[in-house]
Amino acid sequence: MDYHLFRLINDLSGHYRLLDMVMLWSSEYVTILLAFALFGFFIVGLKKRIYMKTALFTGAALIISMGIGYVIKGLFYRPRPFVEHDVNLLIIHNTASSFPSNHTLAAFAIGLGIFFFHKKVGSLLLLGAALIGLSRVYLGHHYPLDVFAGFSIALLVVFLLKKGMNKLEKGDRRHVAKRVS
Incomplete structure (x- = not known):
């Protein structure tokens, strides 16, 4: 199944100049754009706390x-x-080693991390991450399973970090409430 899906995607490569250019550009530069987005959240976070929280969470x-x-x-x-x-x-x-796709893993870690705090921007970044994953198969560098593994690792890490952060914040609120009482 993995190889069959790989063939379906990769067989398009080299036949459509515009699609080739989009996939090459996506693979090479969309990851950089995602990194700039993370950096942007850090810079804006110097003035607004929620953006710094987003940047630190996503960086982690x-x-x-x-x-x-x-x-x-x-x-x-x-x-x-x-x-x-x-x-x-x-x-x-x-x-x-092809497994997992580092490009995809990094892209989804950034996209998902930002998505948890900022749905609109995060949604755009997740589209970019998906395009990166598709481009890695299109270019012949990864199998679909490699891309899925990168996505899955990022999703699991972001989910567990968010869950841990929520527990810490809930504990902080209880601690503050006890001090106030």
Whole structure:
């Protein structure tokens, strides 16, 4: 199933110049735009606390997610599609483990982290993250399962961080309420 879906997406590569350009651009630059969005939240956060909270939360989610991704890559080597198969490869890539997709993992960690605090901006960033994931398969660098794993790791980390943060905040409110009484 994974390889079949890979073929459906990657077989489009190299046949439609505009689509090729969009996918190349997405893979190379949308991740940078997401990083700039995170940086923007940090800068605005110097004046507005909620933006700093968003930036710090998202930064933590990004670091933890990437750490988990690197550990998994070190434990489980999965050859990239272009190593094992004849694929449409638009740009050269290293042959490091394909699983999970670091581009996708980082993009979704940022998109999901911001989404939990700012739905409109987060929704746009999540669309960008999805485009990055699709582009990684389109370019022949990852299988769909690699992309799904990147998304899943980011989702799990953001969910657990949010849950932990909510518990801490609830505990802080109780502690303040007891002091006031």
